[in-house]
Amino acid sequence: MADVLVRYLHFIGIFCVVGSLVSEHLMLAPRLTRAQIRKLAIIDSVYGLGAILVLGAGFLLWFVVGKPASFYTQNGVFHLKVTLFVIMGLLSIYPTLFFRRNQKGEGDVVEVPKQVVMLIRLELLLLVLMPLLAVMMARGIGYFG
Numbered sequence: 001m002a003d004v005l006v007r008y009l010h011f012i013g014i015f016c017v018v019g020s021l022v023s024e025h026l027m028l029a030p031r032l033t034r035a036q037i038r039k040l041a042i043i044d045s046v047y048g049l050g051a052i053l054v055l056g057a058g059f060l061l062w063f064v065v066g067k068p069a070s071f072y073t074q075n076g077v078f079h080l081k082v083t084l085f086v087i088m089g090l091l092s093i094y095p096t097l098f099f100r101r102n103q104k105g106e107g108d109v110v111e112v113p114k115q116v117v118m119l120i121r122l123e124l125l126l127l128v129l130m131p132l133l134a135v136m137m138a139r140g141i142g143y144f145g
Contacts, residue, residue, distance in 0.1 A: 002064075002065050003065040003066050006057050006060045006061055006064075006065050006066070007057075007061065007066070009053060009056075009057040010053075010054060010057035010058060010061060012050075012053060013050045013051070013052075013053030013054035013055075013056075013057060014050070014054055014130075015050070016046055016047070016049060016050025016053065017047060017050040017051055017054060017127070018127065019046075019050075020043045020044065020046040020047035020050060021047055021120065021123055021124055021127060022124070023043050024040055024043055024044060024047070024095070024120055025117075025120050025121065025124060027039065027040055027043070028040075028112060028116070028117050028120065029112065030111065030112055031109050031110065031111055031112065032109070032110055032112055033108055033109055033110075034102070034103060034104065034105070034107075034108060034110065037099055037102050037103045037110060038103040040099045041099040041100055041103045044092075044095065044096050044099050047092065048092075048096070051085075051088075051089060051092075054085070055085075070145055071143070071145075072137075073145075074143060074144055074145030075137055075140075075142045075143045075144070075145075076142040076144060077133050077136045077137045077141055077142030078133075078137050078142065080133060080142075081130060081133040081134065081137065084126045084129060084130065084133070085130070087126060088123050088126050088127065091119045091122055091123050091126075092119070092123060094115060094116065094119055095116045095119055095120055098112075098113065098116050
């Protein structure tokens with residue numbers, strides 16, 4: 001039953017990451033009000049919590065429940081998937097800092113740097129690859145053990 005619960009939490013985390021990242025992208029505009037940025041900061045917090053849940057449940061799947069750790073450790077596709085997840089986390093730092101810094105301050109409208117939009121789009125692009133890598137990994141593609 002632990003295996004089922006951990007996989008369920010992993011999926012819930014994935015849904016939080018996907019939903020919040022898509023929401024952020026849809027809410028972005030060249031100019032945003034402070035109220036809109038506050039909403040984006042909240043959505044970005046959901047993204048962060050979802051990523052922590054994905055990471056925590058992922059480690060439990062890797063080392064505690066489910067398949068043997070070697071199934072994951074000796075799979076190049078798994079390593080690629082983890083690498084892309086880490087890159088997504090690194091790409092999210094600048095938008096997160098932008099939302100946090102600009103939710104309060106002077107003026108009603110804030111110019112959104114194009115880098116924020118491009119980083120979120122790049123995160124979405126990497127996110128689209130994750131299910132493909134997961135299916136490949138589940139089929140044993142990339143296993144070198």
